Amino acid sequence: xxxxxxxxxxxxxxxxxxxxxxxxxxxxxxxxxxxxxxxxxxxxxxxxxxxxxxxxxxxxxxxxxxxxxxxxxxxxxxxxxxxxxxxxxxxxxxxxxxxxxxxxxxxxxxxxxxxxxxxxxxxxxxxxxxxxxxxxxxxxxxxxxxxxxxxxxxxxxxxxxxxxxxxxxxxxxxxxxxxxxxxxxxxxxxxxxxxxxxxxxxxxxxxxxxxxxxxxxxxxxxxxxxxxxxxxxxxxxxxxxxxxxxxxxxxxxxxxxxxxx
Amino acid sequence: xxxxxxxxxxxxxxxxxxxxxxxxxxxxxxxxxxxxxxxxxxxxxxxxxxxxxxxxxxxxxxxxxxxxxxxxxxxxxxxxxxxxxxxxxxxxxxxxxxxxxxxxxxxxxxxxxxxxxxxxxxxxxxxxxxxxxxxxxxxxxxxxxxxxxxxxxxxxxxxxxxxxxxxxxxxxxxxxxxxxxxxxxxxxxxxxxxxxxxxxxxxxxxxxxxxxxxxxxxxxxxxxxxxxxxxxxxxxxxxxxxx
Numbered sequence: 001x002x003x004x005x006x007x008x009x010x011x012x013x014x015x016x017x018x019x020x021x022x023x024x025x026x027x028x029x030x031x032x033x034x035x036x037x038x039x040x041x042x043x044x045x046x047x048x049x050x051x052x053x054x055x056x057x058x059x060x061x062x063x064x065x066x067x068x069x070x071x072x073x074x075x076x077x078x079x080x081x082x083x084x085x086x087x088x089x090x091x092x093x094x095x096x097x098x099x100x101x102x103x104x105x106x107x108x109x110x111x112x113x114x115x116x117x118x119x120x121x122x123x124x125x126x127x128x129x130x131x132x133x134x135x136x137x138x139x140x141x142x143x144x145x146x147x148x149x150x151x152x153x154x155x156x157x158x159x160x161x162x163x164x165x166x167x168x169x170x171x172x173x174x175x176x177x178x179x180x181x182x183x184x185x186x187x188x189x190x191x192x193x194x195x196x197x198x199x200x201x202x203x204x205x206x207x208x209x210x211x212x213x214x215x216x217x218x219x220x221x222x223x224x225x226x227x228x229x230x231x232x233x234x235x236x237x238x239x240x241x242x243x244x245x246x247x248x249x250x251x252x253x254x255x256x257x258x259x260x261x
Numbered sequence: 262x263x264x265x266x267x268x269x270x271x272x273x274x275x276x277x278x279x280x281x282x283x284x285x286x287x288x289x290x291x292x293x294x295x296x297x298x299x300x301x302x303x304x305x306x307x308x309x310x311x312x313x314x315x316x317x318x319x320x321x322x323x324x325x326x327x328x329x330x331x332x333x334x335x336x337x338x339x340x341x342x343x344x345x346x347x348x349x350x351x352x353x354x355x356x357x358x359x360x361x362x363x364x365x366x367x368x369x370x371x372x373x374x375x376x377x378x379x380x381x382x383x384x385x386x387x388x389x390x391x392x393x394x395x396x397x398x399x400x401x402x403x404x405x406x407x408x409x410x411x412x413x414x415x416x417x418x419x420x421x422x423x424x425x426x427x428x429x430x431x432x433x434x435x436x437x438x439x440x441x442x443x444x445x446x447x448x449x450x451x452x453x454x455x456x457x458x459x460x461x462x463x464x465x466x467x468x469x470x471x472x473x474x475x476x477x478x479x480x481x482x483x484x485x486x487x488x489x490x491x492x493x494x495x496x497x498x499x500x501x502x503x504x
Binding site for chain 1: 289293340435479480486
């Protein structure tokens with residue numbers, strides 16, 4: 001009985017839906033987390049009676065025919081790259097990108113990763129690093145005798161050195177854009193790496209055309225909307241239950257058949 | 262005498278297929294842009310063997326003649342994703358696939374690595390002048406009510422939105438795409454909503470009641486066949502005893 005299989009595909013799809021929702025809720029408070037959404041598609045259709053066949057001797061054409069769908073499949077889980085809320089932390093090395101763009105980070109493997117999580121710190125040598133200790137590119141070193149550090153909107157890092165009045169520029173933070181952000185490969189730890197689907201990165205200075213501005217003392221929160229997630233969860237759960245009801249009904253139909261003499 | 266069982270069987274076979282249609286609708290109740298389908302049944306007349314009579318007796322068989330798509334618009338849900346678009350009026354987006362143009366109401370679009378606007382499977386979404394390509398400096402995309410796509414750099418194109426004379430005759434080909442031989446014509450009043458998607462138009466309550474109905478009729482037919490069998494058996498036994 002096909003309806004058993006069809007309902008099973010429905011249950012499987014809703015299970016994935018719940019998994020994605022639970023991951024979103026789990027990361028509700030993760031800095032710069034981008035929420036994921038599941039995308040479903042209907043499966044192929046089976047033609048029991050082709051469209052356009054003649055239904056009588058006089059050549060009446062069947063207008064739509066009998067088409068049976070074979071269920072549903074999970075087409076994709078995609079990220080929604082909507083800007084999260086910006087919250088003030090008043091922390092010198094907390095940076096947020098307002099608009100498009102990713103910070104570039106050097107992984108221990110030598111690869112370059114991209115992130116919007118700007119919770120940066122200084123390491124032992126005064127270099128700007130992520131909370132995992134990976135260097136932010138291009139490398140910026142804050143001198144020991146700096147008393148105040150300012151990062152302006154366009155990413156220039158200005159420090160006030162002890163005993164000096166004028167600010168000195170110690171580096172320029174660059175951010176990267178991708179033609180297709182959704183194609184970036186998430187590797188965990190709030191990091192993404194380039195993939196064939198994302199296209200090649202284009203680096204540029206913050207606040208120039210097409211690039212977001214940098215805000216010092218702010219962090220981007222996750223863009224998870226708890227109310228929306230909960231309502232998604234409810235609808236996924238109900239859909240799961242309904243599919244299981246279809247299985248039950250199909251089973252009852254089969255059993256009534258087997259009770260025949 | 263055998264026709265009683267045959268007529269019930271014709272109905273049961275149809276009910277099974279109807280169950281499959283219902284199952285597919287329920288399985289796709291969360292599929293963006295999905296349109297539910299119904300089974301259409303007809304009486305199938307067979308002339309009785311009695312020949313020409315003033316009031317001819319005819320037997321009615323049941324046949325599932327067609328699946329019929331419900332083209333009612335699904336609910337429009339907000340997603341806040343700039344590349345999600347829904348059509349609030351009749352109309353379909355045009356998608357270029359290797360097999361030719363296909364039509365869809367699933368407006369879950371994205372960019373591919375070259376910045377071209379594509380569907381989930383990577384098929385190009387067509388504007389009135391071919392595919393739409395975004396440059397790397399096009400930071401924010403706005404899609405106007407009439408389908409015009411623009412960014413701060415300028416106008417990029419206008420989404421092609423088409424309607425058909427007979428909507429219900431479009432064929433589903435999977436992946437929420439439709440195919441037809443009818444000539445598309447431009448939609449008269451396209452109403453495109455950016456940041457929203459059209460949910461599936463499956464009404465769960467209707468589907469569940471239909472499912473219960475299918476299940477119960479199937480069971481009652483099974484009982485009917487059972488009783489008919491008993492009747493025939495009883496008849497044979499009694500007639501047999503007479504000899």
